[in-house]
Amino acid sequence: MRIRIIISCLVAVLLLSAPAALAQSETLETAPQPPSPAILVADDVYLDGSEQLVATGNVEALYNGRRLYASEVVYDRTQERLIIKGPIRIEEADGRFFVLANSAALDRDLNNGILRGARIVMDDQIQLAANEIARVNGRYNQLYKAAVTSCRVCETGRPPLWQIRARRVVHDQQERQLYFDDAQLRVLDTPILYLPRLRLPDPTLERATGFLVPSIRNSSLLGFGVRVPYFIKIGDNKDLTLTPYLATQTRTLEWRYRQAFANGNIEFNGAFSNDDVGPDENRAYVFANGTFQLPRDFVLRFDIEATSDDTYLLDYDFSQKDRLDSELEIERARRDEYIRGAITVFQSLRDGESNETLPTGVINAEYERRIPVNYSVGGEVRLGFEGHGHFRNSGLNIDGPDFDPFADGRDVARMTFSAEWHRAWTLPAGVLAEVELGLSADFFRIQDVGITSSSDASELTPEAAVQLRWPLLKTTQAGSTHIIEPVLQVAWVGGSNPFVPNDESTLIEFDEGNLFATSRFTAPDRRERGLSAAYGLSWTRYGVDGWQTSLAVGQVIRDELQVDPAGGTAFTNSSGLQDRYSDLLVAGQIKTDNGLTLTARGLFDDDLSTTKAEARASLINKVASIGATYIWLREDPAEDRPGNVSEWAFDANYRISKHWSGQADWRFDVASDETVSAGLGITYANECVDVTLSASRRFTSSTILEPTTDINLTVGLRGFTTKTRDKSYVRTCEN
Structure with a gap:
């Protein structure tokens, strides 16, 4: 029978005792708290002389949240050192970081020492293997002649799909960063890139400044180019991503700014381009949105959409929208009350539409109140108010269709007041009956009206x-x-x-x-x-x-x-x-x-x-x-x-096999017997890499648009840039 001996007091005195007593002048109130007692569990624990404590057989030690597993641990009190025989496993308190080794010589706190034949596994993603690991102050792990990968490594002798070889790797556990000296990126053990210095965040760090997954794009309109995103952590609650996009026909800088507040968040997306595509060399756009929780259950939202020209968003595939809307809104929804106010500005990008004669400025206000009727009549009363106004930049009073550049410029304001009474009954045989009575009053004020409307109107x-x-x-x-x-x-x-x-x-x-x-x-x-x-x-x-x-x-x-x-x-x-x-x-x-x-x-x-x-x-x-x-x-x-409009649309994402999946989309205009757009893509994914190759074609054309074809290639190394959330993609050593 296995004998499990738990000796908290003995280890606290012999293994982890303080080196010196407190000074006599130090009072009890100011004395530092003693370290937490250590716990040691083993098949056999004995004293070898008066200076060594030996634990053998399924040894487990726990101290300050750090856990050690080994086959044998020898503690030398004179040198305050642990001699550990493997297989060894050291786990940190959060469970996302552990070390494996064949043997080790460490201090009593497991903070300093040497581990031989060691391997570090972080967040069940990244593996760092080395002949020797030096632990320094419980913060740094120095690996010599190291190999780093997130690929599954099997005992077949085959190299991983990718790895980073380095003369030295320093892992800073406090800052959660990896520093490489003389690094080589290898694919199937073939060097393809050399970097004398390299820094990467370890996978336990959710947000860190550095490069994100790059992509290669070939566009019939913009030419061959590369996009390289760079993420900047400004603080715990804000960040900035800058993405240079350099292609044959364009020099573009894309950007995204995000910030979280105690009561809301904002996000801005935009780009600036200098290209050879259209008559204007400099082009730009900005999209922004935000939400804030205000006192008394009010919610403030804003949305900004603007672009320098009608085709910029489509040319760069930023958005498919052909009418932009920017809005500032405040809203409150309660069980018996609803309040909303909004100001909206529209911008049309459609060929043939004029922003001068379209109602580009709109104001809306709404209020509704539900009041239960407690008298014998029962039911509830609903009181409502609506205010609406829309404005055109044009001041013409010639009435005509909105897409006519010489059409009207009328501005309209409306107010609506309403009162309704609702009552429901359950009749015999389970018939549900509801009665509604209401009265509404509408008031209109129209400017630049022309001859097809009154300038003022009202109706009950x-x-x-x-x-x-x-x-x-x-x-x-x-x-x-x-x-x-x-x-x-x-x-x-x-x-x-x-x-x-x-x-x-x-x-x-x-x-x-x-x-x-x-x-x-x-x-x-x-x-x-x-x-x-x-x-x-x-x-x-x-x-x-x-x-x-x-x-x-x-x-x-x-x-x-x-x-x-x-x-x-x-x-x-x-x-x-x-x-x-x-x-x-x-x-x-x-x-x-x-x-x-x-x-x-x-x-x-x-x-x-x-x-x-x-x-x-x-x-x-x-x-x-x-x-x-x-x-x-x-x-x-x-x-x-x-x-007539007659159109088919098709979209699909299919898991072809364990690691392969395909994507497709297609739009076909039956009325004109033409394909509008089509796209095809294929993705290979496993636990350490994600590769996507896609091609798309827009067939439509107009006076401001021409058909385009785009081919994109994106390669992501999982573990650093992306996490393997879906474990079904993880390879096993059997296949």
Whole structure:
């Protein structure tokens, strides 16, 4: 039987005792605290004479959080030295750093000494092997004739995929830095780079100044180039990343600044380029965002987006946005109250759009309050306020389409006050009933109006609605659950739309979210008027096998057409709401237990012809993330769509094998029979390296854009620049 002897007091006296007593003049209050007692566990512990303590057999020692494992430990009290026989394992308190060795001679605190045939493993990532390691003051580890790698090293004699060989490596445990003298970067033991001096952070350090993963890019527009990011740690709460990008046709400096505060954070991204691509040699952009928690539950957010020209973001693949928005917002959301105020500035990058005549400046303010009614009438009252204003740089009062450079310059201000009462009941047979009564007041002020609108307008809008729902549930013998819910709503909205321009409700989406709304316009500058009814039926099935299926249909019926004050119908021809009987709304979804999801939604007119339709199929599991989307939009000049839109989009990421994965994306314009964009990439990853090769092509062209092709190569050495979070990529010595 193994005899385990725990001798805290003996080791504290013999092994780790203080070298001298305290001075007589030192008081008890000022005396330093004695070191924590050491714990020694072994199969056998005995005294060899009066000066040596010997522990043999499965030795474990613990002192100040540091743990030692060995086959034999001999402590010489006269020299205050430990002679240790291996195999040896020394673990630091945090568990992210340990040393392996064949033999060692160390002081009693394990802070100074020599370890032979040693290896250091940090964060289960980086391995440092050397013939000899010298420990100095418990802070420095000096390795001679060392090899450093994060690759799995097996006893087959084959070299690791990559390693850094150095005459000497110094590891500073306090600063968590590695310093190399006469370093060679080797790939499969072949030297490819020599550096007389090299400094790298060890993997236990989350943030450190230094180079990040470089990448090589070949662009048909910008030429062949290299991007080398450099990370600068300014403090524990802020950093700066500078990325020089040097290519045949450009000299670019990209940058990112981040800072965290006690109540929020900010991030700025931008770039400055001097290139030979366009008429302007100097080009730049900046994107910024931030969030701050303010007193009384308020949240402040800001977002800045600006660029020097219309094509800069696309040329350098910084962003695909063609309309930029910068916003300052303050918001508070509570259970019974919502407050929001925002100032937004838009910048259009689209060919043919003029920022002079588009509403580039927008102000919004919202307030809503929910008040429960405790009297016999019950329910709750909702009080609301909306303030909106948008402004154009143009001062022309000639009315016309927004994309016309000589169009109007009207500015609009609106205020809306509303009061609503809601009450719900549960009727016999489980029928759910809800009644809504409301009154809204809209006030408009328009400048530079032209002849198609009044300069001032106001309207009082009463409304009422009754809705009935009857949820029915059934569970089959097989365990599947079916829920069927028919819904019927009857609504009435009084008043008439004032003679003001339609600037806010230009694009209408008719779907399940607003099927039972009293008005499906997006803003109060237009409202649905008169008597209407909406009906719908939804069915949902939950299977015991993990399958989930749902289907919903609905339609809106009105007593009269919705007419715009300027003439014609208030809804566009592709909205699905332009007639007294709306298009039939059909939506469905299927989910399986293996990650497959099919979603579709469409609007169908009286002839069952498609007005709008979209479908999405996706498969997400451990090895694949694949999705395909189809969209169809009928032509509608009122929505600036002169022709039908029919487009396919495909994206995929597939784990081909343990170490290989592929990526692909593709967009195809069916209406014009042209490919819009396509991309293909392949990645090899294991525990020590991550290599990605990708190619992409943008086929679209215009007066300011031309087709481009990009090829990118990125190589990352895991352990220093990136961590191996996903252990499924780690190789084993068997394969």
